[in-house]
Amino acid sequence: MNVDLRYLGKSSVLGAAQGLLVRFSPNLARPKTFFDASLRHPIRFREAVSALHDVVVGDLKFKPKDKTAYLAWKKAEAEREAEMRKQIHDDAKRAELARIAKEPVPPNLDKDFQKMHRIYWDARIKWANELASNDPEMFRHLVPCDPVVTVAPDVVFFECFSKDESSYGCLSVDREAFEGAQEAGLGTTNVDYSIALYEHFQTLRSYRKTRLSVDPTGFEVSVAGSSDYREEKIDLPPSWLRGFGQIQASTCLPSRRVELGVEAVYAILAHLKRNREKSGPRSLRFQLTPGKPPVVVLDPWGIEVTSRGPVYDGGLEIGGYMPSGGGPYRSAPVGRSSVTEEIKVWGRRRLFALARVLPLCESVEVRLLGSGLPSIWIAKMGEMRLVLALSGWTANDWTSGSGLDMLAGAINPDKRTADLAIRFLQKEQRATLSAIAAATGAPEEGLVPALHLLAKQGQLIYDHADGVYRHRQVMPTALSESLLGPEHPELVEGRAIAKGAVSVERDEMLSDGRRAVVAKAKGTSCEAIFDADFALKKAKCSCSYFHRNGLRAGPCRHLLALKLVVSGSPIPAPPPPAPAPAPAGGSMWSSGERFALPREIADELQKHAARRSVTTSRLLEEAWDIAGPRIQGARSWTEALALAAGTSVKSIATRKVEDAREEPLALHPDVLAEVSRVADRFRAQKAAVLSLAWLLARRSL
Structure with missing residues (x-):
């Protein structure tokens, strides 16, 4: 533009x-x-x-090794050789221009232009990076x-x-x-x-x-x-304009509000300043327990930083909309008030932008959208506030990486409501969500998508620090779709599938207040667990898009269609308060098939399951969700075993009868079917495939 x-x-x-x-x-x-x-x-x-x-x-972002001197020598050699061919090249060029002078415009001219335009911008960005390092004054111009x-x-x-x-x-x-x-x-x-x-x-x-x-x-x-x-x-660049709208997409997603003391943020930055991680993981892990102070764990050192500020209240907020209507944040789900929730964020060295304001800060508020999703840090300094919004990780910019449009845009915005809202904001300049709802006559939950549409067009901003929407035109005119680009194809297809191509096979309320749904969307099997605000807590789909990306790039079209259908359907009756005990394997799916697991792995599974208060079957199902795609991507059983390192792999490859222990496991039928297919393909035992999945996923669990 x-x-x-x-x-x-x-x-x-x-x-x-x-x-x-x-x-x-x-x-x-x-x-x-x-x-x-x-x-x-x-x-x-x-x-x-x-x-x-x-x-x-x-x-x-990662910067490769400087090869300027080598490339300069290589360029000089190329120029010397090119000089010998220059005359031939010029003659050929003149002959070609004379030949095509009277020919019509080729049909692929636009495609070739886009290709050359991309080459130009890549070279321009590279040149700009060199200027930023060597000549800041020229870079600024x-x-x-x-x-x-x-x-x-x-x-x-x-x-x-x-x-x-x-x-x-x-x-x-x-x-x-x-x-x-x-x-x-x-x-x-x-x-x-x-x-x-x-x-x-x-x-x-x-x-x-x-x-x-x-x-x-x-x-x-x-x-x-x-x-x-x-x-x-x-x-x-369009990415600069789209970025402003994508940031506002975060207001349409449920976020956890965490108050950190200044000393906690200082401790995090001080440790990162003195230490450089040599291996992964490189995340900040927020351990949140309602009624207790939040704890931040620095990986890979495992250092825990406990905030001395307010305790975590366990609530959610969605763009100023409080679903429960009882107070600024929804209380923790019934039955989970003491359960610790863990949220991971990456790209933590970007937090050094807060270093200069920490001595003047009163507190730091963090809004967490979820693991691998953006986070918003608000440094409060009396009459000033600095808001730092970070994408999911450093290499994942606001425009292309997080799929926030797909996470936030599953509800169709009402353009008439959007027109009424922007007129009201132009007059008032700032307003809360409830005030805009009263002025437009729209319900708060239906108003959020319309406000998100206006934010994408650069017409307003949600002020995280004050909790109000403000009229702000990032450009003199509203940004059109030609500038922002069309909607993501998964979102467009998801809306189309939701119009009659979703068949719900199972829909039930879980004991912790969440909703489990299994369905077929346009013939594709998918399943998901939604919280009370219809946010995806866990999901699985058999399509190729989900196999490649999971939920990291946003849900696939089938899960989006399922969300649209479920959000408009009545809530099923909750389960009875005292359900029948699970069988020995700890699952509702079957009485339990016996698997001969290596003794070392079986002991480790039992200890880990006891520590998390879950069954071994449930633990292996979670491990398969994480490691299954990696194992299925291997070309042979030897290559699959090579994915895991350590002596434990040898117990799978060279397993003896005396080193095995039979465990009754009641796995989900879909998990069991996938494990059986992989075992048949590699001519391995199902127990060996499950053991390998555990070795690959145990650090994430």
Whole structure:
């Protein structure tokens, strides 16, 4: 998308007799937006805006070894050889141009153009990376990183993306942070930003009065002939625009709210600063037990950091919509109030963007969408708040990786409701979900998808810090589908399948308040467990999309169709309070087939099952869900055994009768059928296949 930027002068920090002036030059090509007032706490603003800068320049994606010298030699050799052929090449080129001069336009011209365009952008990105490392000043002139600034009735907030588009930062400054008279023109604009401006920010001091100005003079004078006036035309990549909408998709998903003490975040960053992991896993594991302080475990060291802040309340929130209606967060599901839930997040070194604001923080609030999904960190600093939204992991940017549209967009938005909502927000500028529902007459649960549609079009933002929706146009006009790209094909097909092609075979309520559903969607077998808010807690499908991605890239079309059908169907009756005890194998599926497992593995399974208070059968079913696709992807039994390392594998390959112990296992029929097929294919015992699955999955369980 081509964007016009018109600036009068450059943003700067100017010295004066009474203090400093932080002057931002706004984009004159956008509607008039300005702000001018004195800061009460310049140090807070300095540290917070510097943290925002760290987000902008952040790029933690893997960088291969520098081979510049070798490539330069190789290029010189190629040029020497090419010089010998240059004349022949030029003659051939002239002959070819003469031949095709009168031919019609080839039918594949557009396809070839897209291919060449991709080559151009790959080269441009590579060149930009080299400039960022070797010539930051030139990089700033060529690569747009101007933040988006919004002046609202109650706050002024700055938004930006990281260079690798995996991190989003938003600095929100309350109007109470300013003193004296305030001049403001409400709206959203870009402001000129540079590395030099960041360096000037470091000169802010508490003993000097500081004034923040989104300069209004640029709108009041004739600037066409000014030497400081400049126009820039940049081609914004669609991923930058889509990213703003994808961030708002997270508001349509259930999130766990966790309050961390500042000392807990400091301990995490301090350990990561002093230590570099040499092997995986590289995750932060949140261990959440309702009524107890949250615990964060740093892998692979296994170090536990216990927060001294508020205890975890076990509740959910969905874009400001509280499903239970009784308080700000839904209470923990009945029967699971003391169960510990574990959520893993990756890409933790991006949290160093919070390092500068920690000394000024009162607390840090974390919103967790689920394992491998984005997380949102809110650093609270009195009248300022810094929101850091991180994608699932560093290499998984907001645009392409998480499949949030498929997780959040399974409900069709009502465009009439969306039109009413945006008109109301344009008038009020900010509103809670309940206020928008009252103004539009739509129920809160049906309003969230409509607001998500507006967020994808760049028309509004959900303020995680204040819990309100705000009118904010990231571009002067709504972003069209041609810019954002069409909806994901899995989502489109899922909606089509939901219209009569889903056959539910089993639908029952579990004792912990969740809902288990087994069905066939367009002839494909799938099953899922939903929580009270119809969020997918666990799922399985026999299609190739799920086999490749699981739920990491969002649910497949069959699971999406199942979710649409289940969310609109009545809730089945709950199970009786005292169900009949399970058979010896610990499962409802059968009386239990006996499997000769290696004694060492059988003992390990028993200990692990006792520690988790589950049956051995259930443990092996979970292990098969994790390791089954890897085993099925092997070409031989030898290759499958090579997937696991350690002496335990030898007990499977060279098993003796005296080293085996028969265990009665009652496995799900689908699991048993898959294990049998793999065993027949590799000419191995079913017990050996199950044992291998356990060895591959035990670290994840």
